[in-house]
Amino acid sequence: MALFRGQTFTGIVVSRKNYKERDMLVRILTSSFGFKTFFVRGVRKRGFKWGAGIIPFTKATYIGDISTTGLSFITNVSDAEQYQNIVEDITLNAYATYILELSRVAFGDDDQLAIKWYATIEQALFLINQGLDPLIITSVIELQMLQLFGVQPELKHCVICQQNDRPMDFSEEYGGLLCQRHWQLDPNRLHLTPRTVLFMQRLAAVNLHKVSAIRVRPETKADLHHALDQIYYDMVGIYIPAKRFLSKLMRTHIRPLAPRTKNNTTD
Numbered sequence: 616m617a618l619f620r621g622q623t624f625t626g627i628v629v630s631r632k633n634y635k636e637r638d639m640l641v642r643i644l645t646s647s648f649g650f651k652t653f654f655v656r657g658v659r660k661r662g663f664k665w666g667a668g669i670i671p672f673t674k675a676t677y678i679g680d681i682s683t684t685g686l687s688f689i690t691n692v693s694d695a696e697q698y699q700n701i702v703e704d705i706t707l708n709a710y711a712t713y714i715l716e717l718s719r720v721a722f723g724d725d726d727q728l729a730i731k732w733y734a735t736i737e738q739a740l741f742l743i744n745q746g747l748d749p750l751i752i753t754s755v756i757e758l759q760m761l762q763l764f765g766v767q768p769e770l771k772h773c774v775i776c777q778q779n780d781r782p783m784d785f786s787e788e789y790g791g792l793l794c795q796r797h798w799q800l801d802p803n804r805l806h807l808t809p810r811t812v813l814f815m816q817r818l819a820a821v822n823l824h825k826v827s828a829i830r831v832r833p834e835t836k837a838d839l840h841h842a843l844d845q846i847y848y849d850m851v852g853i854y855i856p857a858k859r860f861l862s863k864l865m866r867t868h869i870r871p872l873a874p875r876t877k878n879n880t881t882d
């Protein structure tokens with residue numbers, strides 16, 4: 616076990632729990648070391664200085680001692696900023712929690728992967744906090760993370776004839792899109808609307824740092840949610856507990872759409 620002293624990094628607080636009488640274990644997704652658990656002493660003592668920096672869904676700059684395998688330590692916190700809307704809104708909170716849980720599973724012990732993805736995760740939370748549709752932002756992450764699970768569906772064109780000018784559907788059996796002419800090959804294709812498929816193609820390639828608004832019809836969102844659930848369940852083979860709550864939300868409530876602006880992504 617190595618300890619790297621006096622490291623400066625940014626991080627997003629994922630969760631925390633009490634430890635002994637006055638201390639806490641705080642889980643942080645860090646920009647430079649992946650997910651780390653920090654032992655923070657004296658949190659529940661009067662006069663504790665970094666209260667704002669260890670609340671879940673806070674982004675801050677930290678200085679600390681990083682352990683490769685054991686507990687790490689925080690020695691200073693600055694520029695703590697809370698994702699206020701995510702903290703206060705149960706729906707946004709559920710989506711953000713799911714993104715962080717999915718990331719944890721996708722990265723595993725691969726800190727280099729976590730470092731590579733950190734800015735994207737941070738941007739996803741930023742956009743959700745700004746009021747962009749959380750289901751769409753989450754779908755972007757789900758689509759783009761498929762490759763981390765060794766699943767790389769062909770989303771550019773039909774897997775059989777390489778055409779992209781007919782209505783398309785998604786086939787798990789064929790590992791990607793089938794055009795209408797080849798639909799008969801897979802009766803268990805997902806039966807998505809062509810509009811949903813078009814949107815999936817777009818989201819799989821979108822750069823979250825360039826998105827400022829997204830407009831999607833509720834029925835397309837429901838279809839997209841269903842498709843990604845199915846793909847993660849069947850092709851990836853994982854089920855993140857936080858997703859169950861999202862599915863329940865999906866059935867009862869669809870959030871209002873964000874306003875359209877000039878660099879929007881729209882269906």
Ligand SMILES: [Zn+2]
Nearest residue numbers: 773776794797
């Ligand atoms: Zn075809």
